[in-house]
Amino acid sequence: xxxxxxxxxxxxxxxxxxxxxxxxxxxxxxxxxxxxxxxxxxxxxxxxxxxxxxxxxxxxxxxxxxxxxxxxxxxxxxxxxxxxxxxxxxxxxxxxxxxxxxxxxxxxxxxxxxxxxxxxxxxxxxxxxxxxxxxxxxxxxxxxxxxxxxxxxxxxxxxxxxxxxxxxxxxxxxxxxxxxxxxxxxxxxxxxxxxxxxxxxxxxxxxxxxxxxxxxxxxxxxxxxxxxxxxxxxxxxxxxxxxxxxxxxxxxxxxxxxxxxxxxxxxxxxxxxxxxxxxxxxxxxxxxxxxxxxxxxxxxxxx
Numbered sequence: 001x002x003x004x005x006x007x008x009x010x011x012x013x014x015x016x017x018x019x020x021x022x023x024x025x026x027x028x029x030x031x032x033x034x035x036x037x038x039x040x041x042x043x044x045x046x047x048x049x050x051x052x053x054x055x056x057x058x059x060x061x062x063x064x065x066x067x068x069x070x071x072x073x074x075x076x077x078x079x080x081x082x083x084x085x086x087x088x089x090x091x092x093x094x095x096x097x098x099x100x101x102x103x104x105x106x107x108x109x110x111x112x113x114x115x116x117x118x119x120x121x122x123x124x125x126x127x128x129x130x131x132x133x134x135x136x137x138x139x140x141x142x143x144x145x146x147x148x149x150x151x152x153x154x155x156x157x158x159x160x161x162x163x164x165x166x167x168x169x170x171x172x173x174x175x176x177x178x179x180x181x182x183x184x185x186x187x188x189x190x191x192x193x194x195x196x197x198x199x200x201x202x203x204x205x206x207x208x209x210x211x212x213x214x215x216x217x218x219x220x221x222x223x224x225x226x227x228x229x230x231x232x233x234x235x236x237x238x239x240x241x242x243x244x245x246x247x248x249x250x251x252x253x254x255x256x257x258x259x260x261x262x263x264x265x266x267x268x269x270x271x272x273x274x275x276x277x278x279x280x281x282x283x284x285x286x287x288x289x290x291x292x293x294x295x296x297x298x299x300x301x302x303x
Contacts, residue, residue, distance in 0.1 A: 035180075116135045
């Protein structure tokens with residue numbers, strides 16, 4: 001009988017240990033939230049991504065090394081060359097267009113974050129070095145996630161590609177960790193946008209105009225909508241006048257309820273539709289994470 005009891009106790013302890021171990025293993029295997037990243041060369045205004053990448057060997061090496069660094073750490077990346085080839089026949093990539101092609105490529109990439117890479121050689125009589133600059137931005141708002149500048153040690157060599165490779169190896173972990181921390185914070189707390197709502201000059205109404213049957217001002221109604229539609233109801237009004245209200249902080253989600261990227265333009269579009277539903281026409285301008293809404297006279301003139 002004592003033998004049987006001992007066996008049962010051991011079996012119970014084993015089962016308890018197995019269940020506890022399985023639970024901890026499940027916790028350990030929880031996926032770390034990471035963004036999809038596209039690595040691009042640093043370009044000046046109007047400069048072609050393709051031309052920049054193909055004309056500078058050192059930049060191309062730096063891009064390849066940074067992308068490999070992300071890939072080796074389990075990050076989902078988008079290859080710029082493949083994306084350019086895929087979109088090669090799209091009109092937004094035509095060189096003769098009068099728009100910033102870099103912005104268009106980024107928007108159509110499917111990435112959450114893009115990393116601009118710049119590399120340059122430094123020559124001196126005491127030895128040569130190479131400087132690597134990496135800057136990560138949010139695709140949809142342009143908000144900076146991380147930046148890093150690193151200069152290699154000096155060597156009597158002209159192999160700048162090797163110097164750049166060593167710089168990437170030295171800093172890629174810290175750089176990626178900073179990106180992930182920022183992306184996780186935004187996923188939990190929302191992306192910050194700035195929204196400026198104003199009334200067109202010469203309009204016959206302003207933000208102190210009463211709307212509805214309860215005597216609410218138009219500015220109050222607007223603020224109520226922002227409260228209801230901001231992520232976790234988080235927003236802040238910097239200031240209000242009869243013709244303008246500035247929301248210097250409005251949190252919006254990073255994903256919609258279907259798991260798709262929630263764009264800044266989507267939030268602006270929803271607000272414009274709401275204004276139209278209460279009888280006000282408006283126009284919108286979006287620049288990065290800044291939204292400017294201008295209320296105009298409604299053709300029906302019914303408020």
